[in-house]
Amino acid sequence: MSTIAAAPTPTGTAPVLEVTDLVVRYGRGGRNAPAAVDRVSLRIAPGETVGLVGESGSGKTTIGKAILGLTRVAGGSIRYGGRDITHAGPRERRSLGGELRAIFQDPFSSLNPRRTIGASLAEPLRIQGIPAGEALQRARDMLESVGLPAEAVSRYPRQFSGGQRQRIAVARALITQPELVICDEPVSSLDLSTQAQVLNLLADLRADRGLSYLFIAHDIAVVSFLAQRVVVLYRGQVMESGPSREVTENPRHPFTQALTAASPVPRPAEQAERRARREASGVKPAGIVDTAGVGCPFANRCPLATELCRTERPALRALGGAEVACHYATE
Numbered sequence: 001m002s003t004i005a006a007a008p009t010p011t012g013t014a015p016v017l018e019v020t021d022l023v024v025r026y027g028r029g030g031r032n033a034p035a036a037v038d039r040v041s042l043r044i045a046p047g048e049t050v051g052l053v054g055e056s057g058s059g060k061t062t063i064g065k066a067i068l069g070l071t072r073v074a075g076g077s078i079r080y081g082g083r084d085i086t087h088a089g090p091r092e093r094r095s096l097g098g099e100l101r102a103i104f105q106d107p108f109s110s111l112n113p114r115r116t117i118g119a120s121l122a123e124p125l126r127i128q129g130i131p132a133g134e135a136l137q138r139a140r141d142m143l144e145s146v147g148l149p150a151e152a153v154s155r156y157p158r159q160f161s162g163g164q165r166q167r168i169a170v171a172r173a174l175i176t177q178p179e180l181v182i183c184d185e186p187v188s189s190l191d192l193s194t195q196a197q198v199l200n201l202l203a204d205l206r207a208d209r210g211l212s213y214l215f216i217a218h219d220i221a222v223v224s225f226l227a228q229r230v231v232v233l234y235r236g237q238v239m240e241s242g243p244s245r246e247v248t249e250n251p252r253h254p255f256t257q258a259l260t261a262a263s264p265v266p267r268p269a270e271q272a273e274r275r276a277r278r279e280a281s282g283v284k285p286a287g288i289v290d291t292a293g294v295g296c297p298f299a300n301r302c303p304l305a306t307e308l309c310r311t312e313r314p315a316l317r318a319l320g321g322a323e324v325a326c327h328y329a330t331e
């Protein structure tokens, strides 16, 4: 299967992050070990959010970890602000200052339950040599900018709800004024209304601070809420990439279509628009298509089958026999 590179950033804009042909392998076997990430390329422009979407195990977190220097890179390159950081060790990464930070799904993993919120937030500043008093004041200010009271500095993570803890994790990631934040499933563990609050917070902070995000999630609806561009990943490879609206409204690749079909549409207006478009096209959902080996039973009749399934069969095979709802097959 060929690897499709993410679309370039707008002309003339130097990317904040440039990942080229990234390969990550786990386990023994060296070059023969299977690739969890296989020749993935993507670019993020200043102030841009790129969404990385794919099902569980597709390699999203591994890409985030490789960018953060948390896993070994077997091939390709990672450039950040023009610097090659592909194999940069912790010291070299520290010299990047506060520019590259992360927010993870479980805020407990980044917040020490035995330390006060103030101590956790001040820590990255203290590492930069900022005096304790100033670091604590910045922690207070940062808490207020994520909608929490300044006095939260003296409390512990267990005293906050899941949504509040994720706000604290956002505050901790942003306190060093990063240029780029890797957001790995930052709202997946939250209920719907709290998800919306945290997504809106991330959008507001991006607008205020000119931040760039790599926003990782399995739900394409969540990703497209924030991202200007989306990269769709399957089994470590890029299946499709492009502007969010284009990818979600006219997904070219069968796997993206499956992801879009499976994704709840949180905005009723968009849902109605999608339904109207489908009805106007005269193409009706025909139910479930089993892609296990035998191929699509609608292959002779479906416009998608003739245009895409035949030319992109490896991708259909890659669905590994999963049953997907096909919205293109005619009855």
Ligand SMILES: Nc1ncnc2c1ncn2[C@@H]1O[C@H](COP(=O)(O)OP(=O)(O)OP(=O)(O)O)[C@@H](O)[C@H]1O
Pocket (backbone or CB within 6 Å): 026, 027, 036, 054, 055, 056, 057, 058, 059, 060, 061, 062, 063, 218
């Ligand atoms: N430390 C590890 N050792 C061995 N294999 C790993 C390791 N971490 C991840 N993998 C494997 O690499 C592949 C990609 O995993 P990864 O966690 O990047 O996927 P993901 O898309 O982020 O999944 P999820 O949405 O479930 O977090 C999977 O097959 C996974 O089992």
